[in-house]
């Protein structure tokens with residue numbers, strides 16, 4: 001099967017957009033991800049699927065902790081930036097929540113501890129327990145058909 005056809009088909013599944021953050025050796029690293037799933041209510045588990053080429057993959061194995069920030073509809077630029085699509089280095093003013101660096105003003109910030117990781121093809125699924133979260137008002141940034149949308 002052609003890769004483009006697969007991506008076109010998967011792109012028909014509308015999602016929100018998150019930025020995953022972690023810290024290793026006092027360095028914060030962020031990465032945009034839409035492969036984010038709510039997995040279990042008791043215990044409270046989520047998963048993120050991270051490509052083997054992404055720096056984030058090794059960093060999550062090393063740190064064992066990460067945060068997920070669900071972006072609002074004003075944060076498209078941050079999504080593009082943390083996907084490596086803006087060719088400049090920026091100084092990001094992270095917020096701190098439950099001791100972890102998170103994206104400011106996101107709809108949701110949650111902190112997570114990795115429980116299990118499963119290599120699946122060219123990605124790794126990181127299944128993690130949510131240790132704390134907070135929810136803020138606003139509308140979500142959406143990703144559909146390879147483009148950003150909003151719900152209005």
Ligand code: FAD
Nearest residue numbers: 028029030031032033034035050051054055056082083084
């Ligand atoms: P890099 O590409 O090295 O970093 C990303 C960018 O963030 C760079 O510009 C870097 O300089 C900057 N940056 C990171 N940390 C900081 C910091 N502390 N301060 C300042 N700048 C910083 N890939 C997946 O594997 N899974 C997914 O679910 C997924 N979903 C995606 C959804 C969307 C909508 C998009 C657009 C892309 C998605 N990607 C996904 C692709 C992924 O975001 C990119 O491949 C990304 O570049 C891989 O990140 P990396 O860890 O290699 O980091």
Ligand code: NAD
Nearest residue numbers: 006007008010011012034035049050051083143145146147
């Ligand atoms: P796109 O048309 O490549 O993405 C549409 C959908 O295809 C995505 O929502 C995702 O479900 C799927 N997809 C895309 N690349 C994938 C990959 N390498 N592995 C598994 N599923 C994948 O949209 P785009 O605007 O061209 O994406 C921008 C960049 O971000 C591309 O390089 C793309 O590969 C990457 N991306 C990766 C993932 C992922 O790894 N899960 C998800 C979204 C986007």
